[in-house]
Amino acid sequence: MAGRVALVTGGTRGIGAAISKMLKLRGYEVAANYAGNDVAAKAFHEETGIPVYKFDVGDYAAVKEAVTKIEKDLGPIDIIVNNAGITRDATMRKLDRSMWDAVIDTNLGSCFNVCKAAWDGMNQRGFGRIVNIGSINGQGGQYGQVNYAAAKSGIHGFTKALAQEGASKGITVNAIAPGYTDTDMVSAVPPNVLEKIIAKIPVGRLGKADEIARGVLFLVADDAGFITGSTLSINGGQHMY
Numbered sequence: 001m002a003g004r005v006a007l008v009t010g011g012t013r014g015i016g017a018a019i020s021k022m023l024k025l026r027g028y029e030v031a032a033n034y035a036g037n038d039v040a041a042k043a044f045h046e047e048t049g050i051p052v053y054k055f056d057v058g059d060y061a062a063v064k065e066a067v068t069k070i071e072k073d074l075g076p077i078d079i080i081v082n083n084a085g086i087t088r089d090a091t092m093r094k095l096d097r098s099m100w101d102a103v104i105d106t107n108l109g110s111c112f113n114v115c116k117a118a119w120d121g122m123n124q125r126g127f128g129r130i131v132n133i134g135s136i137n138g139q140g141g142q143y144g145q146v147n148y149a150a151a152k153s154g155i156h157g158f159t160k161a162l163a164q165e166g167a168s169k170g171i172t173v174n175a176i177a178p179g180y181t182d183t184d185m186v187s188a189v190p191p192n193v194l195e196k197i198i199a200k201i202p203v204g205r206l207g208k209a210d211e212i213a214r215g216v217l218f219l220v221a222d223d224a225g226f227i228t229g230s231t232l233s234i235n236g237g238q239h240m241y
Contacts, residue, residue: 004079005074006030006080007033007067007077009033009080009084009114011030013044014181014185017032018210019081019212020048023079026217030050033057033084035055036054057109057110058102058109059113060113063110063117066117067114067118078129081131081133084107086103088102088147091146104147106151108151108158111132111158112158115130127170128169129171129172129220132158132159132175134156134159134178135148136177139153139177156231159175172219172224173229174219174227176233177235178212179233179236179238180201181206181211182208186206207236
């Protein structure tokens with residue numbers, strides 16, 4: 001329903017920016033979270049008019065405070081898109097605890113923090129749409145990404161469990177598992193490695209951020225109430241199961 005308030009974490013760049021823009025285009029009131037890139041956030045806000053909120057999604061207290069402010073500014077949050085994510089890639093021999101904690105806290109812990117902050121309100125109103133952005137690498141694993149794959153795999157389990165709690169309350173909880181998508185994160189991959197990745201994608205190309213955003217738009221719709229606990233894989237056929 002147009003006018004519902006949606007919070008998109010990591011919502012000012014890459015896939016998150018595409019999601020934020022598409023939701024606004026369809027009439028939703030969008031709040032876009034970001035972590036630290038003030039320049040990019042300012043440019044995003046000036047381009048779209050979407051309000052931006054700077055806070056660490058891995059910090060429980062900061063998320064609770066931010067959700068209170070967003071609801072004061074825009075109204076009750078009916079839609080959450082847990083999109084925020086970082087990488088700290090290394091093989092197990094080189095991976096240290098700080099790299100593990102940073103990825104788990106930002107990519108997985110944030111899902112708990114944000115959902116927890118908005119959950120009671122969704123229950124009271126009898127409506128909610130939560131979409132958690134997982135990854136193909138959470139489904140199939142990836143060399144040098146033990147932390148990232150663990151966090152994203154955890155998102156899929158989190159989604160299925162929380163969906164069972166929300167089902168009788170009008171709250172759906174689903175996940176999207178993007179494949180390799182043309183974003184800054186993927187662009188940072190060395191060209192020779194990227195060529196090998198694309199060669200394994202049956203459709204022969206990287207995904208587009210808007211293609212992920214369309215999946216989100218489908219799952220957050222008012223009339224998507226019979227879809228919950230599901231993972232929508234948008235990966236060009238690279239991983240099927």
